[in-house]
Amino acid sequence: MQVQQLHPWPSTAREAEAVQDRLRPRVELSGPDSFALVAGLDVHYHGSGGDGLTAAVVVMDAGTLDVVEQVTVDGVAAFPYVPGLFAFRELPALVEALERLTVTPDLLVCDGHGLAHPRGFGLACHLGVLTGLPALGVGKTPFVGAYEPPAARRGSWTPIVHGGAVVGRALRTRDGVKPVYVSQGHRVSLETVTAQVLRLTPRYRLPEPIRRADHLARHPAP
Template sequence: MTEVRVPAGWPATPEAARAEQDRLRPLVDLVGPGPTAPRLVAGLDVAYAEDGDRLAAAVVVLDAASLTVVDAAVAVGRVAFGYVPGLFAFRELPALLDALDRLTAPPDLLVCDGHGLAHPRRFGLACHLGVLTGLPAIGVGKTPLTGTWDPPASPRGSWSDLRDGADTVGRVLRTRDGVKPVFVSVGHRMGLDNATDQVLALSPDYRLPETTRAADRMCRQALAGQVGRVSPR
């Protein structure tokens, strides 16, 4: 692991960050359809130290067929932006981009622990990462940031629309029978039907996709000083 460097010109104020979101939002592709059979899928997650001043970002690449890890990288550093609702991505993006740059197996799809279109400003982490990298991206959130919905039916694979006013911004998806749903939204270069299918394929045994579970483990271990560069297995 090496210390993350915040890019020159990174927004330092909420006003500058919102202006950057406004500049990039028109570049988002919400139609896709995106890869229907990706070979390599990356999970991205960030963990914070107890003092909230340092973070570890992990990107773990899985073989989509076997769900085994083929590549991974972590980056640690200080948060790049203050805590402002709706602007959380600006805290995490420098570290996530740093980790992505260190991969040797470029992924076909990014699965973010967070949101894409289902965001108060319609430009969540998955949208921001997708636009900056050019890669197809989706967001899978544990809890919603915005919108209303009806509970989906109990069986795995059931879903309901996540709505923000008159617009559908994502899906409330049941990945396990009778278990709390997850909140799926398009980030970039993906369609919502395809995003839903990919999340189900990546979640054969647990509520959260295996991509998210693997990245969560790695970033927590990184904060504890247990990992650096992780070899494929």
């Protein structure tokens, strides 16, 4: 699939923030609500310095959750660790992995955040804008904003509020299990984000595409 080259990869925090500021207005917060192919994206860090990484993309049939295609890319973190700019460490490898796909997914399910980000432009937003595809973020831990714990039943949620605006939801995907923290990335509504994450979590806390991508990144096929 093709990914737009909308900017060079930054080398400083100021350059990275400028990229986020320039691309943020391109984020769309509505779009389709059904998808045939969904892709999970994750990155695993390794090596003695912790900067080696493997990026993985797993494309699945949204109805059956069968794997359609999967790709891994080995690399090195492309940016230092700076809060709010973490996506720039992973983006080059994730983009390369997406470009190696022979199919184009209809939805990107990112291990990370979208609008629920200090600058309102997390990994899911960035990948959505670069690809033009609907994208959503699923965080294992909260990043920004305040929320009340959702009720214990699967499907319960509460809003995440940051700067006076709703930027995501704390969503219970399993009865009595710690929630996940979901947010819009690009071309999806928050209702669609919630519905898709629940649809993609038939057995576990995390969506199946992210689980598969995490496993692939940790154990790449020879």
